[in-house]
Amino acid sequence: MALRSRNAALLAKIETTEGADASPVAGTDAVLVENPQISFNPNTVQTNEVTGSLDGRGPITGGMTVQLTFDVLLKGSGVAGTAPEWGKLLKACGWAETVTSTAVPVAAEAATAGTTTSLTLGAGASGTAQAYRGMPLLLTGNPAAGATSFVADYTAGKVATLADQFGTALSTGTSYQVPVNVLYKPASVSIPSLTFHFFQDGVKYIVAGCRGNATLRLTSGNVGRISFTFTGMFVSKTDAAVPAGLVYDATRPPVWKGGKALVNRVVSAMASLSVEFGNQMTNPDNPNAAEAFDSSIITARNMTGSCDPLETLIATRDSMAALRAGTQQIIHASYGQVAGNRVGLTVPAAFYTNLQPGDRNGLLTNTHQFACTGQDAGAFICLH
Structure with missing residues (x-):
């Protein structure tokens, strides 16, 4: 019987013991995602033994890591001060969660x-x-x-x-x-690991010890998305039905309209704004571990971003002067009308790394590429 990619579900839970299956359940740990994909990275050992033939004995499969990729729609839980179901994903990407209740x-x-x-x-x-x-x-x-x-x-x-x-x-x-709000900001300590249970129409994958990287994108007149890439350790692949009783946040994501898009406090008509988390990852070698690797670790971060506002007169916004002088500026977006489902993204000290003139439908644009500077303060995501 053919298996359908559409009939899928993802469960995620923070691990108590790093690398040990946290056993997520449908009623509390389901996360709505788009485009989930799983891939495997085995360490294939090539051999060159002489066998009395022109043919060798074949390669040997060594340790293996697993990669999970998917998108999450940017939305609140619907209750101010209650973290969204995807908050745990940000935590495992090196972001701290602060709840102001x-x-x-x-x-x-x-x-x-x-x-x-x-x-x-x-x-x-x-x-x-x-x-x-x-x-x-x-x-x-x-x-x-x-x-x-x-x-x-x-x-x-x-x-x-x-x-x-x-x-x-x-x-x-x-x-x-x-x-009342829930705030996410970069962190350098106490970064948890996740267990994922990924179901695909009768097949179940368990991946443990996961940490990840992500990119947040806002598009004018559209919903925000966070694209995640997690790396972890293969635990098992078994036959198992997609679980019943999946519970998700009931909210639908707000659309980036009727809100704000500011560059250095100037209202700026832009098509998109993105922030790349820039996490550097590694799986430490360890022959004591089941796959000869330990769980993923975030070793460094280089957060960057870009936005593409329509060009203005210098008297309105002079980003070139800021680029040339190395002046850091605030970039901000906020939108949403319903409590518990309003979104704010603030880059407090954007350091411009490049400005690229362009054209959008016959109108001049000025794409701002920037570094999100500041120790554990490159960007802030707030739901209120």
Whole structure:
């Protein structure tokens, strides 16, 4: 009987013991994915024994690693402060998860000072540097219509540098609140490993000790996607039906429209924005292990990105000056209308590595290629 690629499911669970099957289950560990693919990388040993013939004895199959690739639609869980089902995937790609389960402060309070690009928070805010970096700030009073901005930098003195520039300076007439949210940011320690159970219409693969790399892409008028590549250790391939009772987040992904796309706080009409995590991976050699390799390890990260805004006059946006001077600038996108399913992506200190003039449907563009700089601070993904 032929097996159908469409009838597939993926389960993922963080491992308690690295490399040991964490036994994910359908009711809590299913992840909605697109285009799942599995591939194998055996270490095939070529031999050259003399046999009294022109033919050798054939190669020997050594240890083997496994690669899983798939896309995830960028969406929230639907409940503010509840991590999405794909959050564990980001963790295994070297991102830390911070859940703010209660608004800060519980009731909006007045700021103590402000400018067109910053706000000094009040007594109810944390005095820990970067406590709210990457998170949204809900603003009322001034501006009168209200606004949502995102924090690109936060000092121990409670000064929040914002991704936006306001036409009128924020002030003590501005009330603020950090809403309930889930934040993801790069991490260098405590990076967990995953077990995947991948079902394909009667066949089940188990892959353990997985860590990975990914690219996040936003496209104007479309949904965001994260393309993952995980490497792990082969455990087994067996006959098993796709499990019943698969439970997924009920939300559908928001579309990047009616939101923001900012380059250095300037509204920028772009077709796409992407961030490449840039993880370098290795599987340490270990003859004590079942496949002679240990679980995947992330050894370094070089996060980069690109966006392609329409060209503007220099008086509006002068990215060339920033490139030539090595000036770091904020790149930000946010969208979504429903609580628990709003998305924010903030690159606090983009260092331009190249600017490429182009054409899109007869209009000039200026593709910005950039490095996401900062230790464990290259980019922030927030769901609120």
